[in-house]
Amino acid sequence: xxxQTYEALLHSKYRLALLLFLFLNTATSLFFMxxxxxxxxxxWSIPTLLITFFSLILLSWYFLKPKVELPILTVTAFIMxxxxxxxxxxxxxxxxxxxxxxxxISLISIFFISALTLSDYFVAFCLHTAPVTLTVLxxxxxxHLLVLLSTIALxxxxxxxxxxxxxxxDRFTRRLVSQLYEEKETYSDxxxxxxxxxxxxxRGLKNRLENILENHAxxxxxxxxxxxxxxxxxxxxxxxxxxxxxxxxxxxxxDAVRSRDIVTRYGGEEFxxxxxxxxxxxxxxLAERIRQYVLDLEIxxxxxxxxxxxxxxxxxxxxxxxxxxxxxxANADRALYLAKNRGRNTILAYEDLLHSELSHPADVI
Ligand SMILES: Nc1nc2c(ncn2[C@@H]2O[C@H](COP(=O)(O)OP(=O)(O)OP(=O)(O)O)[C@@H](O)[C@H]2O)c(=O)[nH]1
Numbered sequence: 001x002x003x004q005t006y007e008a009l010l011h012s013k014y015r016l017a018l019l020l021f022l023f024l025n026t027a028t029s030l031f032f033m034x035x036x037x038x039x040x041x042x043x044w045s046i047p048t049l050l051i052t053f054f055s056l057i058l059l060s061w062y063f064l065k066p067k068v069e070l071p072i073l074t075v076t077a078f079i080m081x082x083x084x085x086x087x088x089x090x091x092x093x094x095x096x097x098x099x100x101x102x103x104x105i106s107l108i109s110i111f112f113i114s115a116l117t118l119s120d121y122f123v124a125f126c127l128h129t130a131p132v133t134l135t136v137l138x139x140x141x142x143x144h145l146l147v148l149l150s151t152i153a154l155x156x157x158x159x160x161x162x163x164x165x166x167x168x169x170d171r172f173t174r175r176l177v178s179q180l181y182e183e184k185e186t187y188s189d190x191x192x193x194x195x196x197x198x199x200x201x202x203r204g205l206k207n208r209l210e211n212i213l214e215n216h217a218x219x220x221x222x223x224x225x226x227x228x229x230x231x232x233x234x235x236x237x238x239x240x241x242x243x244x245x246x247x248x249x250x251x252x253x254x255d256a257v258r259s260r261d262i263v264t265r266y267g268g269e270e271f272x273x274x275x276x277x278x279x280x281x282x283x284x285x286l287a288e289r290i291r292q293y294v295l296d297l298e299i300x301x302x303x304x305x306x307x308x309x310x311x312x313x314x315x316x317x318x319x320x321x322x323x324x325x326x327x328x329x330a331n332a333d334r335a336l337y338l339a340k341n342r343g344r345n346t347i348l349a350y351e352d353l354l355h356s357e358l359s360h361p362a363d364v365i
Contacts, residue, residue, distance in 0.1 A: 017121065107148065119159060194265040212274070222320055222329055224272055225253065253273065319331075
């Protein structure tokens with residue numbers, strides 16, 4: 001799950017709390033309109049009508065515009081709290097015989113609504129319950145102070161404990177999600193890198209290539225490089241030394257090109273460099289620089305027959321036309337093959353080969 005998804009989850013929880021809050025307020029206000037006794041008729045009042053009206057308006061808005069965010073829970077809770085306080089005061093004036101039960105039931109009803117819907121929203125909870133609590137205490141005038149205070153205290157203690165536990169678990173979940181997300185990013189990055197050289201592997205290249213082809217309209221070149229006589233190097237110096245040579249050649253290639261070029265370990269001792277936003281002559285210069293940097297490493301290679309006494313690379317380069325990477329790769333491979341044939345430690349451009357096709361037809365076939 002992404003962090004954005006978690007945020008969306010929190011938002012939907014908020015919307016649900018608002019929906020339930022409005023629904024319970026409507027239901028309770030309708031309940032309060034019921035007749036007081038058998039003989040009495042419907043006892044509607046301005047505050048209950050306002051609560052019902054206000055709740056229904058917001059509920060309709062909620063359903064008609066499901067995508068619109070309504071950060072109004074706190075304000076709504078406070079307005080409802082005031083209206084309930086008004087309603088309780090008005091209804092209290094109609095109570096003929098007062099034994100404390102009316103105020104207690106009113107208080108518990110409001111706490112019930114708040115605890116069910118606003119337990120995650122501390123400020124809204126306080127703003128909703130405070131006007132009613134103060135009104136009830138004032139109306140009771142100390143007659144049932146102990147009962148009322150213990151009801152308020154029990155509710156508040158329960159709410160506070162639950163709120164604290166919920167916040168702790170929310171914090172934990174958020175931390176967990178963010179850790180998981182970071183780990184996922186790290187693993188995804190690692191899966192695109194070659195562990196020996198730290199260069200991109202084929203997967204990494206594919207990923208970057210898609211990105212580059214989408215965002216860079218300029219001209220790009222595919223450069224395919226291969227270490228000369230590397231089997232002989234491995235056979236004579238050992239695999240561990242072979243690994244070291246590969247790592248050093250990788251650094252030289254990376255150093256020789258620009259940061260925006262994509263350097264990939266394409267196979268065992270084969271590298272692919274995607275030279276981005278570059279013209280043919282600069283691409284050739286960069287390729288030549290790689291060849292020189294590798295030679296300058298002066299990694300001894302006595303078995304690089306007739307080429308050099310050090311490790312060298314051969315390379316083929318081809319332009320990337322019309323985003324056809326496979327074709328450019330095949331062309332670069334062809335040029336590399338011919339560079340090997342022409343004595344190694346050499347770079348050939350596929351486009352130059354096409355021009356020389358007439359003069360060396362046997363080469364290009
Ligand atoms: N040490 C080491 N060697 C590797 C690795 N991957 C591939 N190789 C070796 O690279 C060598 C490639 O040999 P070949 O494909 O015959 O090419 P070459 O000997 O370089 O010959 P040319 O390309 O024609 O110059 C093989 O011996 C592989 O074992 C690696 O990760 N580490």
